[in-house]
Amino acid sequence: MLEFFSDYTIRTVTLGAALLGIVSGALGTYAVLRRQSLLGDAISHAALPGIAIAFLITGTKSSAILMLGAMIAGWIATLIVLAITKNTRVSYDSSLGTILSVFFGFGLVLLTLIQKLPNANQAGLSTFLFGQAAALVQEEVITMSIFGICALIPVALFWKEFSLLAFDPEFGKSLGLPMQWIDVLLTSLLVVAIVIGLQTVGVVLMSAMLVAPAVAARQWTDRLGVMLILSAFFGALSGISGTLISSSVTKLPTGPTIVLCVSFLVTVSLLLAPNRGIFWQYLASRKNAERLKLDTVLMDVYALAAQHTPMTHPHAESVLNVMNELSAKTAKSLSRLSELGLVEEASTGHWSLTERGQQYVEQLINDRFYLEE
C-alpha cells in the first residue's frame, strides 16, 4: 500500500480522482434532489465540442484552456435546454435528449477532423471520451483543485438559498429572492463540477460520478448537510479506491474502475442502509405483517369475549380458526400472544382474554380510528 503513495504518478492520479469525487459528489446532491440527474449527462456530453474548439483555436492541450472550452460549451447547452423548455411546448427530457446528442455528435465530428490535421499535438483529445486518469499530471491536478474550490465555496456561501431552491423555489421567489439567478449559479457550479471530472472519467461516464454518490448518500441520512458531506466522501472514496485498484492490475482503465467502485457503494447502500435499505424494509414489513396477524387474532378473541361478562370468558381455538381462515396458523399466534401476556389458555384448546389484552385491543381500536393527531 505504501509503495502506491510513494509513486509520483499514482499519488497524482489518486489526488485528482479524490478531488473530482468530492466536487461532483457535493454538487450532485443538488442535481439528485432537484430531479436533474439527466442534466449532468447532457452537460458532460455537450462539453465535448467545447474541448475540440478550444484546441482548434489555441492549438494547446493545456488542461485549463480545454476545461474552459468544455465549461463554455456545457453552459451554452444548459441554457439552450432551459430556453427550449421555457419557450416551446417541448418537454424537459426531450430537449435534454436532443441537445445532448446534437452537441455530442458535433463534438465527435470535430474530434475526427482534428485527428486528420497534420499536427503532432492532436493525439490524446479522444481520451476525453472515456477519460484517462493515468495520464494526469501535477499541473492538471492543480487546475482541478482551483476549479474545485471555486465550485465549493459558493455552496457554503449560498447554503440557505440553494436549499430553498431545491425544496421550494416558488416560496423563495415569494420572499423576494432572485431564485432564477440562484438557479443559474447552481447550474453553473454543476457545469464546473462536471468539467473537472471529464479528463479523468470521460464524458460518457461522468454523470455517474454526479448521481451515484448522492443516491448512495441519500440512503443513509435525512439531513441535507449530512447528505452533502457523505456524498462528497463517497465520491472521494470511490475515486481513491478506483485509482488504486486500476493501478494494481495492468491495463485496467481508471475511469470505468472508479465508476464501478461508486456503483458498488450505491448497491450496498440500496440494500443495507438502515430504514431506507431494501433489506431493512423487508425486515420491517415482515415484522409488521407478523404484528398485524397477531392483532387480528387478538381482535377475534376480543370480539368473542365482548359478548360475555366478565370478558375473561374462554373460547375454543376451533372457533378462532374458523373466524380467521386466511391465516391458518392461529395456534402459533395464540401461543405468541400468551407469551406476551395478552391471552391465556384457560383449559386445553380454550383461550381467554387477559386484562392487559383487553386494554391493548381497546387502545388499538382507539389508535386506528383516531390515527391523525
Next chain:
Amino acid sequence: MSSNPASTTPLPTEPMIVTKESAIIVRDLTVAYRDKPVLWDIDLTVPKGILMAIVGPNGAGKTTLIKSILGLLKIAAGQVLIFDRLYKQQRHRVAYVPQRGTVDWEFPTSVLDVVLMGLYGKLGWFKRPGKKEKATAREALRQVGIEELQNRQIKQLSGGQQQRVFLARALVQDADLYFMDEPFQGVDATTERAIIDLLRSLREKGKTVLVVHHDLQTVQEYFDHVMLLNVRKIASGPIKEVFTLDNLRKTYGGRVGFLQASQEAQNIPEEPANVE
C-alpha cells in the same frame, strides 16, 4: 420568470379608492396560459383586517389569482396594489402558504428547518439562522400546536401536520397580509379546527387573510368575505351580500343540485340579505 410584471405598468397618479387603505387592489387583471385566458379582467378590492375565501370550481383560476398577485406569474395585463403600493415594495408585509402538494415531502430536512425558511428573506445573504431565528420558529410551531415535532423529518408528518408546518413558516414572516392556498385540503378535523382558530387570531391582530377554499359548506362559518371566481370574477364582498344561490349558480354553472342540498343545510339566501 421575469421580474414583477406589475412594475412595468406606470402607477396611476390618483388612486381609485381614496377612502382608506385597502389590503389589495386588483385592476383589470388578465392572465393567459398561451392563448387561453385563465383569469379574465379581474377587479378586486380587499379591505384590511378581513378573512376572505376565494371560491370557485376546479380550473377557475384561484391559485393563479394568488400567484399573480404575488408576482410569481407573468400577467398579460392589469395592475396589483398591496397596501396602496406595488408588491415589490410591500414584499416584507406579505406571507404565502402554497399548496401542500407543491413540494417533495421526502426532501431530507427537518420541521424546524422548513419553518426557518420563512426567515430567509429577512436574514439576508450569507447569514445563517441563529438562536434568535430558531426561537422565533419554535414559537410559530407552538402557535400551530406541533412544537414537539420540531426535529422530526418532514416525511414522517401526517397531512395535517405538513399543513401546520407550512402555516408556521408563514407565521414567522410576521406579515400583515397572508395568502393561503387550500390550507384545509386533506387535513383532519383537529387540524381544520386549529387552522380556523389561527385565522381568527390573525384577524384579531388586524391582519388580512385570503384563503383559497373548496368547501362551500363552511364558507359562511369560517369567513366574513368571499370572492366567487370562475375565470371572471362573479362577485366579491361580505358573505351576507354576495354568497347567494344566484351567484353560486353563476360560478358553478349548471351543477346546482349539490348547491340546493347545501342551501337547505346552510340557509344560503336566494337573494342578498337586506343590508343597510
